[in-house]
Amino acid sequence: MKLLSSRRSRGADMTVRVTADVFDSGAELSRFEAKQSTAVGAVVSFLGRVRDDQDLADITLEHYQAMAERELTKIVAEASTRWDLADVLVIHRYGCLKPGAPIVFVATAAQHRQAAFDAANFLMDYLKTRAPFWKKETRADRTTWVDAKTSDDDAANKWSS
Amino acid sequence: MITLLYFAWVREKIGLGEETLSVPAHVKNVGDLIAFLIARGDGYADALGDSDRLRIAVNQDHVDFNYPVSDGDEIAIFPPVTGG
Numbered sequence: 001m002k003l004l005s006s007r008r009s010r011g012a013d014m015t016v017r018v019t020a021d022v023f024d025s026g027a028e029l030s031r032f033e034a035k036q037s038t039a040v041g042a043v044v045s046f047l048g049r050v051r052d053d054q055d056l057a058d059i060t061l062e063h064y065q066a067m068a069e070r071e072l073t074k075i076v077a078e079a080s081t082r083w084d085l086a087d088v089l090v091i092h093r094y095g096c097l098k099p100g101a102p103i104v105f106v107a108t109a110a111q112h113r114q115a116a117f118d119a120a121n122f123l124m125d126y127l128k129t130r131a132p133f134w135k136k137e138t139r140a141d142r143t144t145w146v147d148a149k150t151s152d153d154d155a156a157n158k159w160s161s
Numbered sequence: 162m163i164t165l166l167y168f169a170w171v172r173e174k175i176g177l178g179e180e181t182l183s184v185p186a187h188v189k190n191v192g193d194l195i196a197f198l199i200a201r202g203d204g205y206a207d208a209l210g211d212s213d214r215l216r217i218a219v220n221q222d223h224v225d226f227n228y229p230v231s232d233g234d235e236i237a238i239f240p241p242v243t244g245g
Binding site: 136 | 166170235239
């Protein structure tokens with residue numbers, strides 16, 4: 001078990017946080033919005049939660065600590081080269097999470113909505129296929145590692161063209 | 162010496178999360194390393210036998226099987242990621 005519950009790196013225009021702690025997506029979005037300049041005309045956010053299907057008890061998110069924050073930071077940097085972004089926030093949790101719990105939060109700020117929407121979409125697509133996290137699902141009678149989806153690969157690949 | 166890290170079901174099948182070992186001179190790249198590890202048998206062969214299901218990071222960057230292996234590297238072997 002990792003002793004550090006939260007690690008943070010902050011550039012001028014991005015925050016990446018890998019944490020075991022629960023976060024309040026409403027409060028995160030409010031803080032994110034409050035620190036934007038009046039030149040920012042668009043803020044987009046996405047919240048990913050643990051989805052309950054087939055009597056899921058909980059999931060355990062394993063992560064590669066030394067790489068997770070580094071990879072997320074690289075993905076944010078890539079988004080920043082593709083779109084004119086004022087700010088980005090990415091939070092990703094690890095550890096044991098119950099159905100309904102928040103897993104991942106992405107917020108983007110830009111002058112115009114298209115950049116904010118597209119960058120948030122890109123960040124999630126790349127994060128799903130590149131950030132070193134693995135989900136293990138626990139049900140009453142079994143524990144299984146989640147298989148990667150080819151649809152996630154397809155979603156990430158669509159940004160390559 | 163190289164440091165090997167295993168995650169998710171790769172870690173479970175091999176039975177440990179981390180080890181340090183010296184590899185023979187013929188291990189030049191990631192593909193050679195995987196073959197060398199498979200030859201150790203048991204859990205390694207089970208975990209690493211299907212290369213389509215493996216992803217590799219060297220010093221915390223994603224790489225492919227042609228990537229060179231150097232002394233002092235941290236090499237992580239894991240399934241396709243499933244976060245988000």
